[in-house]
Amino acid sequence: MKDVFKKISERFNAGEPVIIATIISGQGSAPRKPGAKMIFLQDGLTVGTIGGGALEAAVEKSAEAMWTTKGARIKSFDLRNDEAGELGMVCGGTQQILLAWLAPSESHQNLLQRLFQAEGQFAPISLTIRLQGRGHEFSHAELGLLDGRNEFFGAERDRAVVQSLQEKFLPKAIYLSEQIGEAVYYVEKINNQDSLYLFGGGHVAQPVVEIASLVGFRTVVLDDREKFANQDNFPKADEVIVLDDFDNALGNLPLSSGAYVVIVTRGHAHDQTVLEQVLATSATFIGMIGSKTKVARCFQSLKEKGFSQEQLSRVHAPIGLKIGSETPEEIAVSIVAQLIHVRSQLN
Secondary structure, eight states: OHHHHHHHHHHHHTTOOEEEEEEEEEEESOSSOTTOEEEEOTTSOEEEOSSOHHHHHHHHHHHHTHHHHOSEEEEEEEOSHHHHHHTTOSSOEEEEEEEEEEOOOHHHHHHHHHHHHTTTSOOOEEEEEEEEEETTEEEEEEEEEEETTSOEEESOOOHHHHHHHHHHHTTSSEEEOOOBTTEEEEEEEOOOOOEEEEEOOSTTHHHHHHHHHHTTOEEEEEESOTTTSSTTTOTTOSEEEEOSOGGGOOTTOOOSTTEEEEEOOSSHHHHHHHHHHHTTSOOSEEEEOOOHHHHHHHHHHHHHTTOOHHHHTTEESSOSOOSOOOSHHHHHHHHHHHHHHHHHHHO
16 A cells, blocks of 8 residues: 555656556455555556456556546446456456546645655544546546544545545545535545564564565564664664663554554563563554463563463464464564454454
8 A cells, every 4th residue: 555655656746647446345255355456657557456367457448548538437347257257357246446547736745745644653544535526437536635633635625525524434444425515535544553563673573574564564673783773684664763772662652552563582581571561552463472481481470570361362472373484584474474364353
């Protein structure tokens, strides 16, 4: 998702329009869920995916004419039975896809910057697309953002409309509004809460950052050794923090609901020190590396310090799905797979 919006911003900076395709609803078995996006660029390149294969080819064909007609349209793709076979899809079902031609503008650039600034702030924020017209064919599409502070970023000037969107649609994950005046609004809650905090900058953390970044996590690495905690070692990390020590590992970090914590420091004592602090937060996911023996010793020590079994049950330890991993890269795959699993259950 982040790559899609960053590419849109790049093209807008260059004065180029884009066509964005978004799955807005679906029934039956389908490769991607509502909210999945891809963009089509004037030079023929694409970013993102809505399912791959022949389905995307069919959507791209529908998008081609829009470089001339502009506007937006909602189109249904029935992938059940015969049509699924014709498109080469193993999955079957019906998907509604919104295709919108978007022009570069100051309003669009400002709201994209606001979206980027919101990363990791753990505040509810929703993307809107104002579709001018009725039915399934629209003459114009305009992006907007709603946030939890009753602020709207975009071209919409009707405060009554903004208030209605805030009240009715902000709590929903994805919604296509009824007709409001001469427009319909697509509203989608943007999941900007998937921030992964890795305590420890060693050989396991490096591939975790690489893989987690690929699947949409905002990654923050923390270590008390500058030779490990630096951008050269973690070029894909969104942020690298050098700690004075692990005794005050959290500082002002916003480890609230939506934060994922992975503890992979260089020693058992540091792991326990960090874990004690993280257990006092409402982080969505807490995972710690180590053998079953090490984990048992750590938990026993924490119980002796007054931590309850209920508190310790929040900890995924040893972290990672059981896939027989041995190398740092394989361990990283098992860790990120577990993060994806937890995230999918929450979403």
